[in-house]
Amino acid sequence: MNELINELKLKVIDALNLEGMTPEDIDDNAPLFGDQGLGLDSIDVLELIVLLEKNYGIRLATPQEGKEVFKSIAVMAEYVAANRKK
Amino acid sequence: MKHVTIPSGADLSALYRQLAGDYPKFFKMDVLSKLGFLLTEMLVADEPDRFRPREDRAVLVFSREGCVANDRHYAATLADFPSPALFVYTLPNIVTGEIAIRNKYEGETSAYVLEKYDEKRLWALVKEAFQDRITQSAVVAWIDCLSDTAWQAEAWLVTREEILK
Numbered sequence: 086m087n088e089l090i091n092e093l094k095l096k097v098i099d100a101l102n103l104e105g106m107t108p109e110d111i112d113d114n115a116p117l118f119g120d121q122g123l124g125l126d127s128i129d130v131l132e133l134i135v136l137l138e139k140n141y142g143i144r145l146a147t148p149q150e151g152k153e154v155f156k157s158i159a160v161m162a163e164y165v166a167a168n169r170k171k
Numbered sequence: 172m173k174h175v176t177i178p179s180g181a182d183l184s185a186l187y188r189q190l191a192g193d194y195p196k197f198f199k200m201d202v203l204s205k206l207g208f209l210l211t212e213m214l215v216a217d218e219p220d221r222f223r224p225r226e227d228r229a230v231l232v233f234s235r236e237g238c239v240a241n242d243r244h245y246a247a248t249l250a251d252f253p254s255p256a257l258f259v260y261t262l263p264n265i266v267t268g269e270i271a272i273r274n275k276y277e278g279e280t281s282a283y284v285l286e287k288y289d290e291k292r293l294w295a296l297v298k299e300a301f302q303d304r305i306t307q308s309a310v311v312a313w314i315d316c317l318s319d320t321a322w323q324a325e326a327w328l329v330t331r332e333e334i335l336k
Contacts, residue, residue: 101256104184104198128199131255139252 142170
């Protein structure tokens with residue numbers, strides 16, 4: 086799981102252009118959205134949905150579903166591990 | 172009036188770190204918005220109360236190519252996974268919004284796509300923006316992006332007195 090968490094952090098940094106940020110800067114359990122944690126916005130949710138489909142063959146039906154899956158990197162990794170198709 | 176330029180091909184990330192450094196959203200912007208953001212930083216960085224919300228400053232951005240540099244990037248993603256982050260910059264007026272949001276400008280914002288750089292027409296349009304009696308100053312920019320590395324980028328900070336003299 087740690088390997089997947091690190092892989093996800095790298096992909097998130099790349100997909101969202103989080104310039105200057107390294108995997109170590111992202112707490113596994115910190116919220117990805119809102120004022121705390123990474124402070125991502127609604128467009129970032131859409132980019133993360135694309136990231137899951139492109140890299141793991143996972144299709145989320147709605148951005149609302151994404152909000153659950155993208156609570157934190159740790160939650161995201163659990164979801165990917167359980168649902169990945171590639 | 173204050174006038175600034177950014178040379179074509181300049182390292183915009185380095186310039187951002189030098190001029191601002193506190194606005195990570197910069198890295199998500201298209202090249203047109205990055206240039207607008209940086210030109211404005213150069214113009215207003217030393218203004219007192221620069222982040223005080225104000226309605227009396229307009230933002231007017233002129234170009235020939237609009238946001239076509241970003242449009243090309245977005246088009247390249249269409250066959251695979253269309254990028255939401257690129258899609259949001261597929262309008263040439265987004266740059267004016269980025270400048271207004273960063274600086275808390277609540278006045279007039281306009282983006283004009285001209286056939287060519289036409290100084291006379293550009294300043295005539297700027298003059299029109301001051302007819303509302305609210306606008307006291309304006310960020311005016313000519314930003315023409317041919318690609319992510321080739322552009323013309325210059326901007327002026329002008330006042331009502333300078334324009335309507």
